[in-house]
Amino acid sequence: MNWILIYENELQENLFVNLTDQRHTHIQTVLKKNLEDQIQVVIPSLGNFLFKIKTFSDSSTTVEKLNLLPDVLEPLPIHTFFSLPRPQTGKKLLHLAGAYGVYSVYFYATETKNKEYWTSPVYTKETLSHLETGLSQTGNCRLPSVIQEKSFLWKNFLKDWKGQVLVLDREGTNFHSLLKAETELLDNCLFVFGPESGWKPEDILFFHENNFPLISLGKINLRTEFAYSALLHQLFSIRNSFHLKLKI
Structure with a gap:
């Protein structure tokens, strides 16, 4: 702390x-x-x-x-979506969200998820405390919103999103090069993380039908918390580099 x-x-x-x-x-x-x-x-x-x-x-x-x-950290203006993770993973995701100051974290129970996860203290009485550990670590002063949706269909949620939807997938477009070319992607952007077992073929078809780009952090399999950490670090580094170039 x-x-x-x-x-x-x-x-x-x-x-x-x-x-x-x-x-x-x-x-x-x-x-x-x-x-x-x-x-x-x-x-x-x-x-x-x-x-x-x-x-x-x-x-x-x-x-x-x-x-x-002076503010020690400029929060990341993004939203993040997760297929309901195991409680120990959820704890780490909340910590990272608080550390980087994202706008919001959405947890949805997709078809492959164990609904019993909702009963964990991580998603009931401990949610705020895990966010707070992130704020205490970095000095970020934005407390992210956490939305836990237990019934609304996640695909309908993505279709209703008023902004860019980017889906994390190992076979997608290289994210680093995409963001460097289009820094405005951060505006009201929703980054979608799926189950660690990977997206099903019908999910990939759904993303293509709705023009949701697939983006990749690399050609290796990462646990959800590692992928989230890698994404946040890249966003933070690229944005800071972009601001520095503007000042010069």
């Missing part, structure tokens, strides 16, 4: 917050901070801040907001 995550509604007089949970423990035992030391804080939707430790005890830490910091 590189950043302490604090919500705006926790602030007293818009300045102070008293921490008594794992954040207090982290400041004392991991960051090893002392009275009057400064800590980096991320407040979702507001930005990055410096806070100072004002009081210290065995059970609590009170911190005071000092000043706003």
Whole structure:
């Protein structure tokens, strides 16, 4: 945890917050901070801040907001769709979504998925906490939306999407070259990840019939969380490179 995550509604007089949970423990035992030391804080939707430790005890830490910091990370303006993954995979996907600040994460139960996954704490009471670990890691201040759809047909959802739909598939067009040529693809774009067993022939036919491009991250099979990490890293790197060229 590189950043302490604090919500705006926790602030007293818009300045102070008293921490008594794992954040207090982290400041004392991991960051090893002392009275009057400064800590980096991320407040979702507001930005990055410096806070100072004002009081210290065995059970609590009170911190005071000092000043706003420049944003450390420009969130990725994309949406992501997943065929309902195993809970341990879902946990990693949520962490990555929070780390990079995507707009939204959609989980859909496609035909091949085990519907019992929905009962996991990852998709019930722990969803927000896994997003928060990502924000705390990178300092991203955008909290992604998570939509869990248990009944609406996923193919209808894709057809109704108001923007570009790009489907991840090993046999698709090289994504890196595609994005370098068309950086505007990021605008309201939905990246679709299927089951780790691969798309069925009827799914591929559906994508072709609806003009949903297939894109590839390479000719090797990747677990869903590794493919997602690779995609986010490429998007982040290419966008930053594009911004740098514009400034020059």
